[in-house]
Amino acid sequence: MAVGRDASLSSDESDDDLGLSGNVTRSTKSVRVRHGSGQFSTQAELFEAWRKDELFQTFLSEDFDIDTFMSVINLHNVSRLADRLNAAVRTIDAHIHAEVAANHEDLLRQSVQIDAVETDAKDLLNESSALQSEFQAIHASIMQPFEKIKRLVNKLNATQENAEVLRCVLRFVQLVSKAKSALHSNEPGSLAEASRNALILSEIIELANASDLHTIDCLSADYLWVQQQTDAIRAQTESALKAALLCGNQVDIGAALQCAFNLNQLAVIVSNVVDGTRSDFENLVKTMLDVSTLLSPTTSKADSEQTGARLRSLVWQHLESVFDGLLEAVTNISTLQTVLGKKTDSQTRQTLQQIVMNNRHSDAVSPKSRRTLLLEFFQGVVDVLEGELQAFCNRSTLLSGVIESEFPRLFDLSESAWERGLARILPASCRADLFRAIARYQSTFVSKLVAKMQSPLSIMFPSSVTSSSPVPTSADIATMFSAIVDSMAAVEGRQDLHRPILKGAAGTIFLCASKCEELLGQEVDNSPMLWTAPTYDRLASIFTILGSLDHNLMAVIAGIHPRCRSVQRELASTLLGPPRRSLRSIGQRIVQPLFNMTLSSLESAIAPDSAQIVDAVKAELERLRTALLKIASKPFHLKGYLKPFTGNIETFLMLRFAASMSTVMHATKDTLFARVLAELPQLEAAITQFLTCADSKRGTSDPSKRAPVKLAQFRSMIANQASVSWMPPTNDQRMAIPKFALASIALAGNTGTNTICDLICWSSSELFRWLLSHDESEHVRLLREHVLDQITASESQVFDFVSQLVSDES
Template sequence: MAPASLQRSGSSLSRSPSIGSPSMLQRHYRDRSSSIRYDREGGLMPNGLHNEAEAAARVAFEEFSKDSVFSKFLSEDFNATLFASDALKNGSATASSEKLEEGIKLLEKQLRSEVFLRQDDLLQQLSSLKDTEGTLTVVRAGVESLQTLVQRVRSEIADPYKQIKLKSRQLSSLHETIELIRSVIRTLKQMKRLRELMDSGGIKADLSKAAQLFSEVETLRKESDLSGIEIIDSEVPWLTEAGNRIRAEAMKGLEKGMESLNQAEVGTALQVYYNMGELKSTVEQIFSKYKSQVSKCIAAALDMKAISASVGASLGPGGIQRSGTPQLGGGSRAREGLWQRMGVCMDQLHSIIVAVWHLQRVLFKKRDPISHVVFLDEVVQNDDPMLTERVWEALVKSFASQMKSALTASSFVKETFVLSYPKLLAMVTGLLERIIRDTDVKGVLPAIKVEDGDHLIAALEPFQTAYLAQVLNRLSELVHAMFPVAIRGSIPSQEQISKLIVRIQEEIETVKQNGRLTLYVVREIGKILQLLAEKSEYQVSTGPDSRQVGGPATSLQIKNFTLCLYLQEVHQKVTSILSSYPQAAAEVLSPSLGAIYGVAVDTVTPIFKAMIEKLESSTLQLHDQDFGSDEMAYDIESKSSKYLEEVQRAIMHFRSEFLSKLLPTSQSAYASGAGESICARLARKMASRVLFFFVRHAALVRPLSEIGKLQLARDMAELELVVGQHLFPVEQLGSPYRALRAFRPFIFLETSQIANSPLLQELPISVIFHHLYSRAPEELESPMKRLKLTPLQYSLWLDSQGDEQVWKGVKATLDDYAARVRARGDKEFSPIYPLMIQLGSSLVEAGQQQKL
């Protein structure tokens, strides 16, 4: 019995809100404390009673807190079931039950004490509840009276409101009926006017008015919702037929105006569609039609099956091949058919673009006479592309797609377009030029811009690449044939060179109508010329045998001569071909032509250098001859100097054995249509060097007697003659020839005449000063003697120095001379000294001004 009673006690505690939960006890204590404070503040109880109640509550709470059993009930997470289970497990159920009964009694005692202590407060609260119930009774009666009054007012107002609402609905219906009748009357009136206009045949005369009437009728029908009205519905079939008739007439006028490019007819048709509210949709419809035509005409032009079928009747048995490639014997006819279709396609594309441009042009100019709205603004929004831009984009896209398909689908089309790519490109560029030309109208945007044409030409790039590859292959085959691998050391023949030049000219002539393609072809030709230069360079013979000039020309030298002439011919002919083309073509080919020219020069330059060295060596023997002695008188009338005879023999030998093979005739020796030839240029440089070298060393002769002057003058005349007859016309040599001609009379001038002589302007500064040393005393040493150099060493030094350096060397010798004279105490100098000082500063300054 004890366990059962304990369980019942535990469950009763758990269900009781005042005892079963420790949190309730805590809240009870807190509430009690607050109520006590409230009572103290309100003055409801004496302070003694308050203190007594508070002390009793505190004692009870402390007893519960200190007790090991009751303290568990103060926990926030107290569990009655767990408490009962623990009591049963410990075997102290009876003791626990008694303990709990004791606690219950304590709590009941405390509750009775609380009720007793707060008796006055509870009685006062009970009195307040009775007063409140009386007040509520009064309020309830007032509310019921107010509700009765509201119901009476509502019944008095509701009936007028219903009447007003009904009358308002009737008035609104009346207004709607009147407006509907007005719309019907107006619609019937406009419909009648439209019928009269169409029955009288005035639709063709004033189509825009008919469109306006039709639009007004349709607007009234839609805005007023006249559907369901019998008189209107009966006219709808006729109205639909009238609208179709108006559209048909407008479309006829629009198509006619588009074909004839008549702005008035197109503008009238567009006004009709604008009045009908169908302008944008109609323009879109027309644009779609032209866009479809673009695709169809390009596809038809490249349809090889149709082309083969058109020429199949004459191809004999076998008909048309499955792939659309013409049978044997029909290729030429099929090719003609392909080009004919391409020409028709270009014309159609031109007509389409111009028609769309014409439509756009009229839309741009046309305004509605009533609203003044520009028609183009109705069709094209701010960010939308123009009609011509859209149709051109569609054309380029379709053309590129069809060309790409033709390249892979039909070998016949590919072969035809690659072999005759210039013709295909000419068709496309012709189309672009026609469109730009025909749409170039002041104040109107053109159909396409120049850069737009590049997009269309880009579609031909695969064919262009293949064509350029064929050009390169055709020319490279000719170059490879000139230098067969099996025959080592061979050089081209004249026939092969001529064939290559002719082929280059043909390739350029084929594409000359298109500047861009010409540059591409010229670039491929440049590759061929580079290849020719490389292969020719491998064939150039080098070594001592190729540089000898003492004996007859060797076989290696003749081979070099021939190769030089061939390369020179290629250079001259190609340069001449490019002379009639834009400068850009010559600039593209310039590096390749430079390579050809460089190899050609390298083949013969060693011979000319060797010959110049030989002639300079012979000329240097001039210093071994005594020109200061008067014992030379017996030689003057009989012969030239020994050194000059050697120079003459060397020049004549070079002419007969070498130069004659490089310059076959006097007419072609010095120039050609493309400019001075390589060998002529080298011969000119050789002649100039011989004359200049002779004058330089003739000026170094010291001493120089009168007889020596005569001999030197005779030598100069002989040198001029042999150089002019066997090397180069001396009259064309310029300053070296003028120096030679001026030095001959210069040596015979009196010293007093030199300062004012015009011959000074024709002679180099070094020649003037060096000759003046021959007129000076021995103690005025020349720079060559002062530096203790040989004539050859001094000549090499002069080649690397300018006039200022020469004057410094001369000035140093003059200063040494002046120092010696002053050291001896002499007061007079040689007349040459002041003359050289005077000439030095003036000639150097004049030379600097000429350079500027």
């Protein structure tokens, strides 16, 4: 309670008298009052009130500094402040005393326990020190003999190493002595003797390198002698291997390889020989293609006229030597690879070729992806040939022109090298690699030939072609095709060059065809009734050009052209077929108006019941023949155009006869059949005679090829049915039905003639079933649109069947 009173008394004073900054708030005063009156029931409430009191906040702050506090406090308020602080200290002391009294037993028990723990810790520390001392004593007693053993072991290892070195030295001295006795002279002996000595020398070198004996001064002289002898045997082996390759003797090659293997330098010697062979070939190419040698000045003016021919001859002689050298080099390496593949290592069971290739390639390259020694060499010499040829042509335009202008000779040299030996020792795919070296000159040669083919076009046609431009003459076309044939003849017998030349020829023909189509203009699409004499002349000139080109192309494709007999027919048909079809399409555009006019005239002149069919057909065909001969100066140019047209004529005539037979009364049916059977042979003869207008003067074609097939089939069917009631056609006769039945429907749709009803009445219901069995759904649509309205009520059987057919289809 004393503490409470002191706090209450001190709280009545103003805080400004204490020298503290700021005024005391109401909340702070209320805290002091509660503190002084003893209203705090717990320690927590008291401490919370002190933390909110501005006076105690100064002392409770973590950054409280006594010097700073003393510097700001007023001296005349120190006693009051001390009273308050003393009161607070007494309060804290009272609370501590109360807490200690309340927890006296627990605190006493903890104090006793702490005492016991301190005692145990001291005992443990003393025991640990004793244990460490004993461990150090034991370690010292153990390590002393161990260190002694270690020193003795190191001495023993050194002794063993010295003994091993001495054994190696002894073996080295013995082998050197043996080698010196074997190599009693400085002159190399036979290859077999060198092979035996190589075994000794390789063992000496392997022993010296493994034990570093070459670092011993007393052995350095012997080691140097061994190296010298090894180099001598290696040089002897390389020379022997090269000589054996030149001779092609596989026994000598095998002996040289065995010596290299015994010397443990197989991969090095083989690589040196292969690289040397390629280097020799490269030197040969450089020598043969030396521009300064080829272009050396002549000594006599009289020879100046023959300089060009002699230069060309010299160039090709040198190129022939180059390809002979290439064939020889590749053949030698092939022989080397063959022998390498036959000999094996007795220990590893690997062939010598595998050993060589493993040394030439890193481990990162899988064995399957590695190329063989021969393929690597071949690729290398081809690259050398390609590079030297390019450098040769770059150094001299004159010599480059010699090769490019006579490229087939270069092609023949490559082909000859391949056929003479390379094809037997290399895969077929390597042929493309060989010809890759000369591909640049092939492209230039082909480009020149194509330019030569197309050069007449610039003379034949102006730069801008119109329908009024002059038409080239037959001589111009002959000149252009002669250029094409000359280009083909230039590569006669060279199958690889046929394709690019034929492509160039096809492009030339396409270009000529497009120019001819531009010459036609739109006048050709007019009715022939409007064509004037100049129009006929112009169309005749264009048609002659097209016919001449088509005839010549056909000769090339068929392999009967005298200058293009070696061209493959399949290749020629593939490449020259499209331009030939382009020519024929333009020719068809010229003659088609005449064909259309003839069909229209026949349709208007011949009624279904007309009795003048034969005369009308003969008159129209003769008129057409006259018009066609105005256009075709050479009748055989019309071949291929007339047969499809006469097929349409046959279909038209069958439709007309079908219309007559379907509408005739039964009483006069036999008379009509007899008349039709009498007229059909006359029509066949008229059509056959018309087709003769395409015969050449050299002779007529086979008459059987001109016979109208459709009319003959039609006549055969009518003859079988003439004396009996109309019956469905037989299986054999059905084979001929689609050939004109489908065409007649198409013709009816195009020209507007309603003859499908006649065809139905003639064919009967069996034909419908046959058509439906072949999924001719288009016929049902045509029946629905064009037939039902044309059938009369008297034809009830056909009407009922067609109605049922259409309803089923719907």
